[in-house]
Amino acid sequence: MRSFASENISPDVVAFQFAVRGKIAIISEEIDSAIKKAKAEGKPNPYPFEKVVKCNSGNPQLLNQKPLTFIREITSMVEYPALTEHPELFHADAVARAKEIIKATGCDGTTGAYSPSKGLAYVRQTIAHFLEERDNVPMSPEDIYLTDGASIAIKIVMQLMISHPLHGIMIPNPQYPLYGACIQQLGGKTCHYNLNEDNYWLPDINDIKEQYEKYQNQGIKIKALVVINPGNPCGEVLPIDTIKEIIKFCNEKKICLMADEVYQENIWTDIPFNSFRKVLATMEPEIAHGLELISFHSISKGFYGECGKRGGMFACTNIPEFARLMMYKIISTTLCSNVVGQVVMSIICNLPKEGDPSYPLFKQERDAILGSLKRKAEYLCDIFNKCDGMSCNRAAGAMYLFPRITLPEKFIQECHERHEDPNETYCIEMLKKTGIAVVKGSGFGQRKGTYHFRIALLPPENEIEEVGKRIQVFHNSFMQQYK
Template sequence: MIGRVFSRNFTRTYKHSLNSHTIQESIIRSEYAVRGAIAMKAMEIERQMETGTKFGFDKITHLNIGNPQDLGQKPISFNREVLASCLVDDPERNRMIYSSDAVDRADHYLSHINHRAAGAYSDSTGIRVVMREVKDFIEKRDGVEVNEDNIYLTNGASEGITYMLRLLIKDENDGIMIPIPQYPIYSALITRFNGKQVPYYLDEETGWRMTYEELEKAYFEATAKGVNVKALTLINPGNPTGQVMSQEDLEKVIKFAHEKRIFLLADEVYQKNIYVDKEFCSVRKALHGLGAPYSNDVELASFHSLSKGLLGECGLRGGYMELHNVNEFAHAMAYKSKAVGLCSNIIGQIGVGLLVNPPTEESVSKEVYDLYKKEEQTIFDGLKHRANLITEKLNNIEGVSCNQVEGAMYAFPKIQLPRAYCHLANTLGIQPDLKYCLDILEKTGIMIVPGSGFGQEEGTFHFRITNLVNCSLEMERALDMIGEFTEDIMSQYRYKGVETVKLPHEPILDSEYQTI
């Protein structure tokens, strides 16, 4: 894993009471690759560009993080009109600017919160009418019955994940099973809460599939070391791997959880982003389909967010968590955890309502509905085209292989780096795939994230790249630059013996940082 921490080699003074000797060790040890060394280096380059330093590129291309609107994706008009009408509670004025349907939807929300969209708290678990919309959404999607009191509106899915991991990890002996590769919020939070990571490896050769055999292997290896395995996390569609799990795969996971009596955490924020002939199946639906005893016994927390999907409203920080088969005491503790933060932000909560209750032909005018569907389809078509483009282009680069991007917003290609290049990276004290990503950033301005930040099979190297550049031509150009850079690396280091490799004059990372 990749991380950078402040050097401990300095003299402690009175005015530095908060330092690397006094900050909680678990905070120092936790890592978050998508905003780690690569992001810090990019910020340094951008500061230098602002002061007139010239590079071989005009701007940084952020292919490191799922942030669609930062890369040109336009927001859905109807949703923004509703949010604007909520912030300025003046229906007569708003109808002169926005569609009547949007103003009516805003009034629908405002009437349930005393017409205070941004200036007052809601209940800790959320705005009740939005919670009911989430309930209706899950019931319609999965054919199940949902208790709205099991729903928590959160500041993005990340907040719900944080709450659950904090509840699940009682002490340092508690373990959480996470897929490898994984989204690094899980490893970071498990470390922060002093738990144990229990990695289970996805099978790259079969399109990053999860197997029952690997789950068993990971579980027994952990328990043999005395780890108390409390929960299993799955991400569907996958991040960073982009695979889509079948209902059959999910049923195997559910049976495993039931057999081992462990909690399931279902990260399902990319459920609208599926680009192949597969349908999304939620864990809730698969659990219901299996029937008793599984549907009555297996404990589940599911997460969704309006940051991802087709809305890409990352900055609104809206999401929800649904708990299922969780006992009353655990519910009370979840509520207490949520209540400490009072409530998630109101505009984000309303955004969740718009996520789960979009306009329909029956609810809005034909003009509003047609525009909504056109904007949504345009976003989806662009994501699908670029997903296919990434798969095709990366597989044409020497030394790079990439599974088909079935869903989500990412690809996780494998790269075979020359031995001499790896030796140079090791001599510098960093992972070879981190060096590759830092080098490509400095040469081209393209930000991608090393696979070592997500976890990978020992002896392999990967990187994660997003398919979010809104202009397909710009995406194609970025992929071509990655190809040219990689071919240069292969050509330069392929036949070079490690004894001939010379260190660069300056280290890649600032000297005040160290890698861990």
């Protein structure tokens, strides 16, 4: 049998699922191609819409969010240094920053050369300074590792901990499916704790404790607990008391806390973002200097949305020297992360300040993006709560809503007879009838017997009313059909 015969492919690879790039994404592409083909051949459009609205992924610029001018001015000059000779084209502070970065790369090729494995020293220093200011806690650049987005950072960290099928990592349920996918790929055990839909999707420390005991009794050795704050897909933002409880729990069990904070700028209510690093530093010394904490950040989210440039990082707190050496070893096998992504990571950690020439435009662009996301979150949440058999918690943060749908028993039965996942079939129906692509709740995990979908708040604001209306009309008529 040849190496790539299906029976020979690693079962861990075959088994893992990644719903955000799953069947819905594939069907969306097929629909878009069919519409284009029909148009090119002068045939009638086979669908009742002009294009698919891709609300299935947190990819802001795909839905025409404009990149921040400050970031793009700097990256253009860093990529093509001759442009620094044309200061009339750029804001003066962007030119100065680009020159600083070009110098920091230490070579004429700027982003064309490999950087040190952990990332350019300049970039790590900038991030360390940002974290110090944000958290009021000292941070060494040596504890920062640059990666091609947070995704790979998460996998690298997990790789260090999983070396046996009974090594488990606790992740929220619902989760961002990267977590389950990584654990499975690495051959470990996914262990869930629950987010409580009846309490704005917040985790409950008693549930975390209960689940931990349950998994331990099954012989699983829990190595880490993951928190996504603000949360994807549910949009919860953790209050300080919950953060403290989770820190105490992880410290007591001597397990690593992985804090995914990629949505830290996306806050929609008066619940502020508090980093785990910051809260940890306020706790008694035994915990503050004991808990092993890894924090993740990325250029993909916030108001920057530079997903395609692939920049991210992880920062270590209280991680012993040997483990950091091993992280270095893993990271060095890829030589270094994408240098443009590193540059952008340094820019999002050092944005224009009041008085800088770029500040007025930067402020205008940032406020427009964040203001629009907040309005869209509120508008869609209201619409969903008006639909027959749909309910939705408001999102306190991140970029998504995760409404619950009560699927009619008759529909569920029919799907089961056809061996289909009712949640997926519902989302496919919605896609085919409305042109709106969302992700099935079962792709993130949900309490048994409940159904949801995740919608990204990313279509332009002038299209959001239409998106809301189309979903409402579709859903109400769907419910009617199965009454």
